Amino acid sequence: MSRVSVSKSGIRSDARNVSLERHTQRFLELRRGLEQIEYFCKGTVLKRMMKCGKAQCACATDASKRHGPYFELTYKANGKTVNVKLSREAAPLYRAAAQQYRRLKTLLSRLDKLSKTILRHQAKLAESKRQK
Numbered sequence: 616m617s618r619v620s621v622s623k624s625g626i627r628s629d630a631r632n633v634s635l636e637r638h639t640q641r642f643l644e645l646r647r648g649l650e651q652i653e654y655f656c657k658g659t660v661l662k663r664m665m666k667c668g669k670a671q672c673a674c675a676t677d678a679s680k681r682h683g684p685y686f687e688l689t690y691k692a693n694g695k696t697v698n699v700k701l702s703r704e705a706a707p708l709y710r711a712a713a714q715q716y717r718r719l720k721t722l723l724s725r726l727d728k729l730s731k732t733i734l735r736h737q738a739k740l741a742e743s744k745r746q747k
Contacts, residue, residue: 642733655716656690663685665682
């Protein structure tokens with residue numbers, strides 16, 4: 616039978632250890648996810664249809680007759696929007712890289728949140744050991 620002790624704060628230390636272990640396992644799983652991240656870049660790939668500027672061209676009056684598609688990578692750098700023209704062949708590569716960047720940001724956010732939770736648990740355990 617498992618021994619359950621109650622600390623001064625009324626929280627069971629065994630339950631705290633189980634919770635810490637579960638959080639640590641989840642942290643390690645997420646960290647392994649970092650190894651699966653491939654090349655990444657910040658930004659969004661846009662597909663644009665453009666007007667050429669000639670008054671006589673059909674694109675000036677009919678949106679369905681615009682020229683393109685043209686692909687661009689758009690991202691922010693130093694508070695400014697940067698647009699980089701991409702070839703038709705490069706667009707899917709950059710789209711996948713942008714998706715990897717979003718995945719990386721999500722993973723890092725989850726790891727950060729979990730790290731803070733684990734650190735709180737470890738601090739409480741250290742305090743309870745010091746009080747004994």
